[in-house]
Amino acid sequence: MAETEVKSNSCADDLEKHVMKVFEEATKDCEDKVLKEIFDSIGDYGDLNKYAISVFNSMANDKFIEVARELFKPRSESTAVLPDVAIYTVVIWACISAGKIMAAHKVYHHMIANGVAPTSCTYIILINTLATNSSSDVNFVGYAKKYFLEMLDKGMTPISSSYMAVFKAIARQEPVEKAREFLEQIQTKGFSPKLDVPHFDVAYMEEAMNALKMSDLLINATTDNKLQKLYREWSTTRKPLRDEFPKMYKALKADGNDDQAMELYRRAWDTNIIPEVVLHTGVIEDCLKAGNTECALKAYRTMLATGVAPNSYTYTVLIKGLTADPHFVEDAKKCLLEMMDKGMRPNAATYTAVIEGFARQEDKEAEEEGKQFVEVMMGKGLEPNVKAMMEVLKGRPKGVIRRVISIVLSKLKG
Template sequence: MADTQVKLTSPPNFCVEDSKKHLMNIFEDLTKDCEDKNSRNFFDSIRDYDAFNASAIQMFCTMADSDLLDEARELFKPLSGEVTLPQVAVFTIVISTYASNGNIKDAHKVYQQMIASGVTPTAYTYAALIAGFAVDFSNSDSVRYAKKYFLEMLDRGMKPHSQPYMNLMTFIAYQEPEEEGNKFLEQVQAKGLSLDHYDFPYNEVHRTEQMKVIRICNDLIFSNTIDKDVQKYVLRSCDSAWKIFVLSMNMHNALLEDGNVNEDTIQHALTDPSVLIHTLVIESYLKFGKGKGALEAYWGMLAAGFAPNSYTYTVLIKGLTADPVFLGDAKKCLLEMMEKGMRPNAGTYTAVIESFAKQGDKGSEEECKELVEVMISKGFVPNAKAMREVLKGRPKATIRRIMNIVLSKLKG
């Protein structure tokens, strides 16, 4: 496909090889002190320019598939008269690798080297950097840096994609009081960024919508059937429009990440707060170890005519697997989720399979095998690689038992 073509044909009399060597020297200098295992493994796989170019093409395709085609074109566009990748692509790939592996300190160092070298960052460079800071809760300076680089994007005339905006606003909500979030929004708007073009804006109109959530929440949690501990927890979780914004964004991002989403699903998640609050009540029961209450809240949700989305099912299923008493209910909900056309993520179906396998008896093992068979019959094949990733840290004997059950059916 032409849009994903990064490597170009060189014109006559152009010293392409020298340019390639220069880019690889930059790459090797930026990565020579890497100590993180995951990042190191990736960097070591890039032994020459052709390997680097192949990684760039793969990154371009991933960005394009993630609705970041314009950002991809900007990042990988060769400078006038050049035929190799631009220097900004080298810096950005290293920054993105460090940031995605949780090494924001190293990513930030590379960014500073990039600026010192006179290389101008692209919108995706900033997005990768902001995303890295927005998950770094270990450093109190992270929120300051995340805001700084978002504003720097605007100062450079860039129009940020919705993802760095949502990442940052979620991080601010967790790290700072509401007043600080409002101040930052004023700074953003003063620089000319209209928040209305985002799928999930946080503005006055949206605040009005969120007040509906508070009213629905009050109506629901003060019913006589809701546990007192759950009432208090839910009230604390959504006693302001700002907190509700964070809850809504978490659901929104989870739906996107799991791929159980289309335009109608997103709009429903954003405009119908009832599903959000019912899910919060279910989650609250599970937090207090009250599986029966969570199931009753789920049944009440269905009785009230509200359709759970994949996030609701994920919360419910994984929570129920914590207590063997409710394992049958977790299995039933997993199959129900699939019958409705929703694909459970690896963490969800692995939790159910693991719970059966941990029972250690022949009957539970057979029931687990039957579950895998039913899943396959519904067109859903468990991903063995993803399951192993979820099971990391479990005793080897447990992992072996679980994977033997699954693989016996996949091979069959």
């Protein structure tokens, strides 16, 4: 019994030494200072195992739990030592986490050259990373497609996020014919994504691709560096868009704009892509929150220049934001009238904000402009609701409230 235990321990020691050699091979060409510090801190198998556990936990948090378990499955029941593929994949993960995608790809090639077969986890990490960063290297989309097809050839099933990442990379970098070709290839190999991924339907593909390309187009539609940065952040970061979409939908419904709300929902459902109006409106809101009214107005003009139609919520956000700056009250008035000319009805908070913008100037000329604005607004079929306006004006200085109501009543009496 004791002899068997000694042999078992000896076998485990040999495997651990082997694994450390694999780790050294995988990291030998690392030139990045940050990565070198991480790799140099791993002096023995115990350190490597701890690092591997931290990577496993990160993968599990990213919903890769099943493929992560497959990757880190021990060589055998008797020796809980990490397999070679797990070591290479951990190094690939480390490179990607440090933003070194080319280095990660190089490690993958080392892995293949040394006869180590990738698991589903290895492929998924590479595919998602290469596809997501395809704009930084024209070759990345090709590699992402190649590895996706390799997975299918080996009987592995890519997850939906990998399919979506590759699809979006093709949409941004290649013509629609390439997307159709890719769809035919994966269909031939028996791949069908989950039912909640409508991009698989060719009928929606071209519209979805055009929407994705628009995200890149609008970044180049302005020369304002701050605005370009905002567009890039909104285009590449999913969470703000996911948060903005329900906010816009609920606001449209609350104001009685059911048709616009359903159109927003339909477009998102049909293409599985959040409509561009959401992105533009989010950028406008960010500009206004930062106190940069000029930037918000530029964002609105960029929106129009790229052919994206604002909805009632976009106008509400923009108009109320413009009126907060006395230098842009005239712009707010123009936007509100433009909104009405497009058949959209502003809510009480929106038209009150414009009238208040004139009233706050405490100037007879501005007050007359306010009265003319109310007259034009009424001529377009919208009569101000004084009761609703009083609700909006709660908490304002009494002088401002008095001037706002005076402007409105002068026209209502007439």
